[in-house]
Amino acid sequence: MSDAPFKNPGWAGNTGEFDLTEDEVRGDDFVGSRPSGGGHPSVSATYPYMLAEKNPDTPLFEGAYKERFEKILTRYPTKQAALLPALALAQEIRGYVSPQSMDRVAELLELSSAYVRGVTTFYTMYNKAPVGRHLVQVCTNISCNLCGAEDVLAAFLRYTDTELGEMSEDGNFTVIEAECLAACGFPTCVQINSRYYENVTPAEVPKIIERLKAGAAGGDV
Numbered sequence: 001m002s003d004a005p006f007k008n009p010g011w012a013g014n015t016g017e018f019d020l021t022e023d024e025v026r027g028d029d030f031v032g033s034r035p036s037g038g039g040h041p042s043v044s045a046t047y048p049y050m051l052a053e054k055n056p057d058t059p060l061f062e063g064a065y066k067e068r069f070e071k072i073l074t075r076y077p078t079k080q081a082a083l084l085p086a087l088a089l090a091q092e093i094r095g096y097v098s099p100q101s102m103d104r105v106a107e108l109l110e111l112s113s114a115y116v117r118g119v120t121t122f123y124t125m126y127n128k129a130p131v132g133r134h135l136v137q138v139c140t141n142i143s144c145n146l147c148g149a150e151d152v153l154a155a156f157l158r159y160t161d162t163e164l165g166e167m168s169e170d171g172n173f174t175v176i177e178a179e180c181l182a183a184c185g186f187p188t189c190v191q192i193n194s195r196y197y198e199n200v201t202p203a204e205v206p207k208i209i210e211r212l213k214a215g216a217a218g219g220d221v
């Protein structure tokens with residue numbers, strides 16, 4: 001893996017008692033892909049992001065996904081209780097949870113469409129629109145805000161050439177604001193896909209963007 005472009009040890013970086021590299025600490029091996037048959041036999045992915053090139057017209061819960069969907073149902077006393085992992089699986093397949101996906105999940109779980117839409121729109125981990133390969137979530141809550149999060153957010157928007165929530169033309173980036181990411185001791189905290197970047201300053205943003213672009217082009221992320 002490549003070296004980090006800046007010093008950002010985080011909560012358990014190699015300045016702590018563990019002899020780990022930053023990449024090992026942040027664990028990015030699985031980012032961006034998951035076999036259709038899943039990993040653990042009975043769970044659904046819970047990734048808060050998906051790739052821009054996912055096909056939103058892919059049939060839901062067919063083939064290997066049908067098997068995973070059925071396994072998910074076995075873990076709950078009623079099929080209605082499987083709503084959250086079913087939505088997560090729909091997002092994994094199609095890249096986001098469209099109104100059509102919500103309706104299909106509602107039909108399969110024998111819930112009303114309104115109920116499913118209420119749940120889906122409550123949770124920010126379900127994307128209601130396609131997002132870029134790198135979903136950049138900048139915490140602008142109180143600790144981060146006091147330490148300059150607004151400037152970090154502005155820098156991400158400037159260097160990705162996007163508006164808030166918009167996908168960049170190359171499909172690489174979507175930048176959004178996040179509420180507290182529970183890393184308040186390391187402001188500004190930015191979550192990019194599953195990885196946390198801590199103590200981020202505006203000056204580091206171009207380097208982070210370049211690193212992510214290199215990853216999208218086939219290099220290490």
Ligand code: FES
Nearest residue numbers: 139144181183184
């Ligand atoms: S306020 Fe930013 S991580 Fe908590």
